[in-house]
Amino acid sequence: MNSNSEIKSLLQKFVLNQCTPEETNEVIAYYKKNQLTDDFPTVEDIQQLLSEMPKMDKQTADAIFMNILSTSKEEGKEESVIEMPARKSNFRKYISIAASIVVLLGIGFFYKQSLSTKSAEKQFDFKSTDIVLQLENGDIQVISEKNSSIVKDAKGNIVGNQTGDKLVYENNSDPEKLVYNTIKIPYGKKFRLQLSDGTFVHLNSGTTLKYPIKFIAGENRQVFLDGEAFFDVAKDKKHPFIVNADNLNVRVLGTHFNVSNYPEDTVTDVVLVEGSVGMYSSNEEFDALKNTILKPGFKGSFNKENTKISTKAVLTDIYTSWINGGLTFRNMTFKNIITKLERRYNVTIVNKNEKLANEKFNASFKEESIENVMSYFNEIHGINYTIKNNQILIK
Known part of the structure; x- marks a missing residue:
């Protein structure tokens, strides 16, 4: 050379x-x-x-x-x-x-x-302690519940204000196209979000929500959910609100409902508290005559494998109790319970008792510590365990 x-x-x-x-x-x-x-x-x-x-x-x-x-x-x-x-x-x-x-x-x-960059969502470490906001240009903003912060768009305009565990988006910007932010809630934490249209969202631990910083007139109000969230949707008959949960779309005009779409679950559950909800596959167009329409007090379950939807009457409080610290398991395998406990309490659980993995349990807790939850399983089901630091070993 x-x-x-x-x-x-x-x-x-x-x-x-x-x-x-x-x-x-x-x-x-x-x-x-x-x-x-x-x-x-x-x-x-x-x-x-x-x-x-x-x-x-x-x-x-x-x-x-x-x-x-x-x-x-x-x-x-x-x-x-x-x-x-x-x-x-x-x-x-x-x-x-x-x-x-x-x-x-x-x-x-x-x-x-x-x-x-495109797969950042999957690479996010949910076992970290940070609530992370990913802006439209890929920049990351860490949110601390102990402090306050502002959220800006690409032009430097303030579009949102965060105080404590709540982030509120303003409705005074006028974007020409949809611009998205993505918020990621780590294990052990919850967060509240108010979208630009006034819709209020409670986000459970281990949840990711992608949403526009401002909805655009003439277009549906669509957000994308991985995890669990409770939506209090602002009414707007001209602009349907759609929650995309992988292969399921949940369509409302203004109502209260819960969507649970965690990866370990075989179904995506939608529980309707008030109003009306339409459920349909994300590759279909909404059709009120053909699609499943939930009534208040009902749960719709979308089977991720065969895409079929089943419904049944439920006590909605059971499925929304997580907002106030509750925890509910219904006919759930122990291996799934372990995943949900890890997410809720940000702990690591190692199960050495393989026979337990596929056994199903029912249990409900109010705002309890992980020690009390494990003590319940020991007393009622004879599950032996030890807790050291943030690790639980089931023998």
Whole structure:
């Protein structure tokens, strides 16, 4: 690699994961020579790491290069110098930064971050202690119930105000298109949210809700739920409110209802307290004559496997008691109960008694500690356990 053009060409090929092993070896050799260090991965190590990363297109590679350059300028970090003629100073800086950051596979970090943005929801650690708000541009804002904060849109306008365990969105903005925020509630916590139309939402632990910062006239008011939430929907006959829970849509005009859509459950449950609710598959259009319409005091259960909906009369207080700290299990397997206890109390439960896993239980608790809940299972069902720190071992 005697010419600048060859160096630049090889580095670009390296970023695009197009180098042969021999060319990769040339890049490494060049880096070692100019950085005066042997503390560097072997060509085999780097080829292995590169093979684990998908190839990116040239436009993405160029964009990441520019990001690295601009970041280096902003942070004012020292740059390693590669001796070149003065008239090549800009290129020298480019090669210096590219060689030191790209060859060290920092490029993989930036690229993997960009790839993971869409799946950030699944990567969120629900066992953390932070309530997290993801803004429309992907930025993360941590919410502390002990403090107050404001939420801004991409233009810097205030769209929401948070105080304690409640976040309220304003109704004074006028976006041209739907702009979404996503809130994620960790294990062991609950939160309250007021949407721009006045709809009030109670969010249970381990729940994610995606919603517009402002609903748009002429369009349905649609939100996306993973987990459990109780909705007190502001009435608006012209704009139906739709909760999407994976493959189920729940459609209302203004009412009170609970939706439970946790991944371990085989069904998504909708419990209607007041008003009227329509239930239908998310790939269908709503049809009042064909779809399931719930009446107050009924629960609709959407089977995730066969997409069928069944209904039955229930005591709604049982299914909404979680808002005030209650906890209810109805004909539930013990392995599912464990998952829900972990979510509610942010603990880790290890079950060594495999026979218990598929046994079904019924139980209801008011606002109880995890110690009292486990004591109940021990007294009534003879389940032996030990608690140490935040871990429970069932023997």
